[in-house]
Amino acid sequence: MENDKPEEERMPLTSHLEELRTRLMRILIVVGIGFGVCYLFKDWSFRVITKPLVDALPAQGSLIFTGLPEAFFIHMKIAFFASLLLTAPYILFEIWGFVSPGLYSKEKKYVLPFVFFSTILFAGGVLFGYFIALPPAFSFFVSFSTDFLKPMISFREYLDLTLKFLLAFGLSFEMPVFVFFLAKLGIVNAKMLSKQRRYAILVIFIVAAILTPSPDILSQILMAIPLMFLYEVSIFVAKFAGRKKPESKEAEAEKEEKTP
Numbered sequence: 001m002e003n004d005k006p007e008e009e010r011m012p013l014t015s016h017l018e019e020l021r022t023r024l025m026r027i028l029i030v031v032g033i034g035f036g037v038c039y040l041f042k043d044w045s046f047r048v049i050t051k052p053l054v055d056a057l058p059a060q061g062s063l064i065f066t067g068l069p070e071a072f073f074i075h076m077k078i079a080f081f082a083s084l085l086l087t088a089p090y091i092l093f094e095i096w097g098f099v100s101p102g103l104y105s106k107e108k109k110y111v112l113p114f115v116f117f118s119t120i121l122f123a124g125g126v127l128f129g130y131f132i133a134l135p136p137a138f139s140f141f142v143s144f145s146t147d148f149l150k151p152m153i154s155f156r157e158y159l160d161l162t163l164k165f166l167l168a169f170g171l172s173f174e175m176p177v178f179v180f181f182l183a184k185l186g187i188v189n190a191k192m193l194s195k196q197r198r199y200a201i202l203v204i205f206i207v208a209a210i211l212t213p214s215p216d217i218l219s220q221i222l223m224a225i226p227l228m229f230l231y232e233v234s235i236f237v238a239k240f241a242g243r244k245k246p247e248s249k250e251a252e253a254e255k256e257e258k259t260p
Helices: 013-038 042-056 069-085 086-101 107-144 155-172 176-183 190-193 196-210 217-241 249-258
Strands: 062-064 152-154
Touching: 013 042, 013 086, 042 069, 042 107, 042 155, 062 155, 062 176, 069 086, 069 155, 069 190, 086 176, 107 152, 107 155, 107 176, 107 190, 107 217, 190 196, 190 217, 196 217
Parallel strands: 062 152
Antiparallel strands: none
């Protein structure tokens, strides 16, 4: 039936572009409001983001900034990143709203689980990186300081490194969500993921080696363990999300003829 078809099959390209523009504008407005709120708490955000390094620095260690406007832009960058975390549920909701026309009506009921689990997984990845991965990495690097070699770390470089890795941790923890959409598109399935498990484990350890700042094996194992667990979860998600193709009218008519 035509009503069961995805809406994108009945929408022209101009409508898709107009909807994309509208949703991007909404996201920018909400992120902007969140940025203003987070900037009001910039001092607290500064203490939070610097805690992993401050705990690892020796007593005389400190952060520095080398340009006159650098500290100002650093606080703006922290507020922007905090705004992304704060408004992530709404951003995910808008993304789902744009993608949902490509789904069947019975599949659109997944909007709330999608927003909920995407937010939880992303936040879990960021918290994992903040509490588990970064502290031992910073302790490893700072351990090379001596009486003659003092750490004087540029806060701009520290912030760029920290935000990059926290974002990478958050996105890597979204693996089950990515697999859900790939399964819906028919690109992957549970059987394929199960057969490729050994190669996936190898890739996970390579990714862990890239994502963890320090080269020690313990940090890489700590990163790889949750990713391997999420891969197993992704197999279950793919099994659940595999889209069944709707039967054609000819097949339905043939089934009706065979029914006594």
